[in-house]
Amino acid sequence: MAERSTAAVDVAGNSGHEPLTAKAGKATADGAEAAIKAGTQKDAGRTDGKKTDPGKPARDDRTPELHSGHKLARRYRLEECVTRLEGFSSWRAVDEKLRRAVGVHLLPADHPRARPVLAAARSAALLGDPRFVQVLDAVEENDLVYVVHEWLPDATELTNVLASGPMEPHDAYQLVSQVSQAMAAAHREGLAHLRLHPGSVLRTGTGQYRIRGLAVMAALRGITSDRPQQTDTEAIGALLYAALTQRWPYEDSAHGLPGLPKGVGLIAPDQVRAGVHRGLSELAMRALVNDGSAASRPEKPCTTPEELSKAVAAMPRIRPPEPSFTTPPGGYPRSHAYGQQPPHGGSPTGPLPVPPPPPLQGRTGRALKWSVAALLIAALGLASWQLADTLLKDGQEDRPQISDSTSDDRKPTGEPLKIVDAQEYAPDGTPQGADRVKNTYTKYDDPNDVWRSRTYNDGPSLKQYKGGVGIIYDLGGKQQLSSADVKLLYGGKYTEVSLYEAKSLSGAESLKSMKKLATKKTSADSLNLSLKDPVETQYVLLWITAAPYSGADAQTYAGAGYKQGITNVKFTG
DSSP states (O other): OOOOOHHHHTTTTOOSSSOGGGGGTTOOTTTOHHHHTTOOOOOTTOOTTEEOOOSSOOOGGGSOOOOTTOEETTTEEEEEEEEEETTEEEEEEEETTTTEEEEEEEEETTSTTHHHHHHHHHHHHHHOOTTBOOEEEEEEETTEEEEEEEOOTTOEEHHHHHHTOOOOHHHHHHHHHHHHHHHHHHHHTTOOOSOOSGGGEEEOTTSOEEEOOTTHHHHHHTOEESSHHHHHHHHHHHHHHHHHHSSOSSSSOBTTBOOOOTTSOSOOHHHHSTTOOHHHHHHHHHHHSOSSTTTTSSSOOOOSHHHHHHHHHTSOOOOOOOOOOOOOTTSOOGGGGGGOOOGGGOOOOSOOOOOOOOOOOHHHHHHHHHHHHHHHHHHHHHHHHHHHHHHHHHHHOSSOOOOSOOTTOOOOOOOEEOOOEEEEEOTTSOOSOGGGGGGGTSOOSOGGGOEEOOOBSSOSBOTTTTSOEEEEEEEEEEEEEEEEEEEESOOSSOEEEEEEEESOSSOOSOGGGSEEEEEEEESSSEEEEEEEEEEEEEEEEEEEEEOOEEOOBTTTTBOSEEOOEEEEEEEEO
16 A cells, blocks of 8 residues: 555544645645745746746756656655756656655755745645545655655546547546536635646546646746636636647647637637537636626636536536447448448448359259259258148147246346345454445435445455455345446456355355355446356345555545445346
8 A cells, every 4th residue: 555645644634624724834826925936937828817926037957956866765766857947847756665656846945935835735635635646745855845746657648638639528528527526626625726737637547537736836836826716717618628629728829739810719619610519618618708708698607616517517418429330350341331322422441342253054053053952842841741740749639738948048138126125244243334335226415425445555455354345235036137237436456346146135154155156357437247147046245355546535534545335236137
């Protein structure tokens, strides 16, 4: 398990009654005035509302002269410098103690922004929200101030995602939904980002978005705002605009995206590019034009991430696109098969159909035809004789014939099975959340009531602790079971789930005495367990034997580690 810094350890003890920033010296992007006096340079393409001080010029010569291989605290080995600007530098490094990659921001202890950076980093660490790239350490040592944060090698910057083209409506919806919810949670604790752009948003392999540089990046560059909530809301609107159009919503090009034509002003995304989702286009404008200039529009502007998050939730659901089927190599294009014309009047792109071979000619062909005809006549005669024999037997017997087939040949029906009861299976006598078991198959209002396991230091396998964690479900009687759909709380590498046929709901029997029905591993937040052959059973054990690593949960104060939860379970006959 990853160790947290002293700044992050306090998350578990935070009662939630006092803003987190109060416990870190009130150091937020809203109040880091000391950072502004240090001077900064204006960011190209950023949204309006951010202020910088034209005082002292940036002094690159103040950046510590460090090199690859240098170690901090005899633990963090610097590998590659990725940024060197305005007296600070950012590095990719290796935490040799935990053997993992990390990121490090470095600046001299006498740098005018050193104190605001330390305060901002400790505030961000106290938040502990897994939707943000976590601050792991914030230290002043040997005339240096450095901030250590997570490094996600399997994540992709939104800048690179947008370089390949505009997003599908479902992907853009997920982006604005997840980012607005995360920033709303940050602002509730008094933390702002103020430098939210495609380079500060990462998309993981599971489709989740992580935000890096909360409060810290603004402090490093000396950025502040009189209206921090509106500044971040406009930035989220700019992200959505770019996702829909592959353009930056200002005249200046930025972040690898072209700007809007000069002189036309801010126009809606659906006027920039054809086929843009109308609801998302309007949502982007409500976030970007939120200073009262959109009063003539029927919808109110969104001036805070909280308002934007609620507006996203009020939208009709946007379904993911249907999976496309590609033509196998050497095959024919699906749209041109069976004599159909190519779309849009174009010409076929695949190889032309091969005409069937001509019919057999000559003496050999005639001989084959007569042979086939003779076989058909013989087959018809045999079938007629068998039919007559069957009818004769039916006339002689008073009772109908009984089929030799048995009812053992079961086939999946696809019908959902009702769960009437459930109980946590805890053979060691230490349940994980017995009071929340019912919430895994019924609707509930509070997301904090998800059934979840405890957090473990080592993983993903949980067998070294208690063999696993799970729940026994009662189907109300003997039912034919063919599959189970399980929605999980966390994605990541990896979760392993098995189904067992239990004998009772009490859980008194051992796992070895149960029959295993199916098992599967996944790195997603859902999985389907299909049985090779349907079985009749009343009690089903869902048993989790491996759980992924996940960061600290700010809502429940669950620490970082290997853990998993179940949000919904459905069984099918």
